[in-house]
Amino acid sequence: MNFTRWSARLPGTQRRAAARDDRSSVPPARAEYARPEGGHPPDGDPRTEAPRPGSSAVEDLSAGEILGQLPALVALVYGPDHRIAYVNDAYTAAFGPRPTGVPAAEAMPELDELSLLPLMDQVLRSGTPRTVKSRKVRNGSSYTVTCTPVHRDATGAEASDGAPGKQRRPGRDKGGAPAGERGVLVYAADVTDHAEAAERLRTSERRHRETAVTLQRSLLPQELEQPDDLRIAATYQPGGTDAAVGGDWYDVITLGAGRTALVIGDVMGRGVRAAAVMGQLRTAVRAYARLDLPPHEVLQLLDGLAAEIDASQIATCAYAVHDPNEGQLVYSSAGHLPILVCAEDGTVHRAEDPTGPPLGTGGWIHTSGTIPLPPGSTAVLYTDGLVERRSEDIDEGVAALARALSGAKGSPQVVCDRLIRSLGVTAEHDDDVAVLVVQHPARTGANAELFHNASLDLLGGIEAAPRARAFASGVLTSWRFPVELCDLGVLAAGELVANSLKHGTPPMRLGLRRTDRRLIIEVTDGDDHLPRRRRAEPADESGRGISIVATIATSWGSRRTPGGGKAVWCEFALPH
Secondary structure (H helix, E strand, C coil): CCCCCEEECCCCHHHHHHHCHHHCCCCCCCCCCCCCCCCCCCCCCHHHCCCCCCCCCHHHCCHHHHHHHCCCEEEEEECCCCEEEEECHHHHHHHCCCCCCCEHHHHCHHHHHCCCHHHHHHHHHHCCCEEEEEEECCCCCEEEEEEEEEEECCCCCCECCCCCCCECCCCECCCCCECCCEEEEEEEEECHHHHHHHHHHHHHHHHHHHHHHHHHHHHCCCCCCCCCCCEEEEEEECCCCCCCCCEEEEEEEEEECCEEEEEEEEECCCHHHHHHHHHHHHHHHHHHHCCCCCHHHHHHHHHHHHHHHCCCCCEEEEEEEEECCCCEEEEEEECCCCCEEECCCCCEEECCCCEECCECCCCCCCCCEEEECCCCEEEEEECHHHCCCCCCCHHHHHHHHHHHHHCCCCCHHHHHHHHHHHCCCCCCCCCCEEEEEEEECCCCHHHHHHCEEEEEEECCCCCHHHHHHHHHHHHHHHCCCCHHHHHHHHHHHHHHHHHHHHHCCCCEEEEEEECCCEEEEEEEECCCCCCCCCCCCCCCCCCCHHHHHHHHCCEEEEEECCCCCEEEEEEEECCC
16 A cells, blocks of 8 residues: 555654655656766765665655554554554554455454554544553553554545556545545554563562561461450551552550550561561560560660661550559550540540650650540550551641541441541552550449459558458458359468568558459559569478469569559459
8 A cells, every 4th residue: 555645643753754655656866966077076975975775765765665664563544433544564464464444343353452442533533642551462462552643635646556756546545545534543562571571570579569468467466365454456457559568566465463555566668578577576565565564664675676676677666554443544655656545425635745766766765654544435556557648747647537536436346447448548558557446445234243443551560461361351252252262362362461561661552353354463562672483492481472372373473663662463264
């Protein structure tokens, strides 16, 4: 086919070749150059350049010749039903010959596989080129396709296949395109190798991400501890497929004597390395929590460890302890977002200072603060993925979370899910999200009868131990415990009081607490020297009290109290 006056909005050489198409069928005249006297042209004269064999100027080539020799696939269609006017050799090699004058929808199924027919309609209507990238056909090849609007000038004439200068009657070209008809030039470059390489890269990244997600989830608690006095749920959602997995984590640690530690943290980084650092920090937190230290001391220890693990990565963390006898959270924060507490009436309180720098920075003395957590309230600990958005300040995200928390009702897991939805977190979110919801339920009726507290202040002296045993016996009997459990409880209370009388200082206090699952006995005094279990020799007259308690009780422990004293406790699991 010879192209005659097809004008196109073409890129590069295609546009220039089409614009000169009416000259392409006429061989150029040979230029005769006048030679100066002496028979030789001057030095540097272009006429001295001998034409290279087989070479020709661009102006000497027709658009058909140029498109026919391209390795890319080229097809020309015209009219609203996209009738075929031309396909080049590369197109024929890829999909076979195509008859001219037939609608593309009937004779070019590959265009439908590439979803090009609607695009060609759009190009024909708008007169604007359109490009689609890496479309795949059934044979597995991938193409990047550009559809460009073209038109044939109604006044133009096409040179015949015969002698130069002989004109053919205007009206239709050999492909059947009528004069003045608009068409579309389809230019498809084979990008199969690039597409396969990109797919291999995506597969590798997907496997790397799956490995990081698997590691991340395996390092998080597989099942949350459920304290007697609290109801807790947590949610972790990794970022979308375009976001690398971070180091978000949470944990719940029962400390004994009814106290519970709550942890939320975020390692600054992505991928397997961040998840590995997170796992080490979470393990360290659990170990430090077993020491039953104040929250700020736990973060102080964790700060030094984080720098040793990886000095190039830092982490934020909030650590809080709930004591049912105090009705509040004692917390400390290392660069983490504030804890939110929603009261029973829907009022949301925000934990303010103290907040220190992230873990791993060093040189900072952390401090602890408190926030009320009375019965009927709900606390939320979270990572920045829940509230941080690129288009707004993070304080606006925290305020939005507070509003969502104010109206969130139901179980802790239901509250978790509602907060995630309210903050617009989806499967394609660009950051990891970890949320820990803690409810302190308000118990009434028969359920409240399972929870009791009783305490006795001890002034010291030889009458303190008998008073403590008598008090414990009366309380445990009133709580309708079995006789065997009452006897064990009275024995444990007497030994703890005797130990405090011998090694402690006033003021002393005996506390008894019953939950739906355990009996807790605790003695506090003014001395901060923590007892330890030791083996008493047969001739020793003392040193057996803690050993007796450790033997008869389910568990026991001790901790320093904020006022400078200590508390020694033991627990008995209640029969089901």
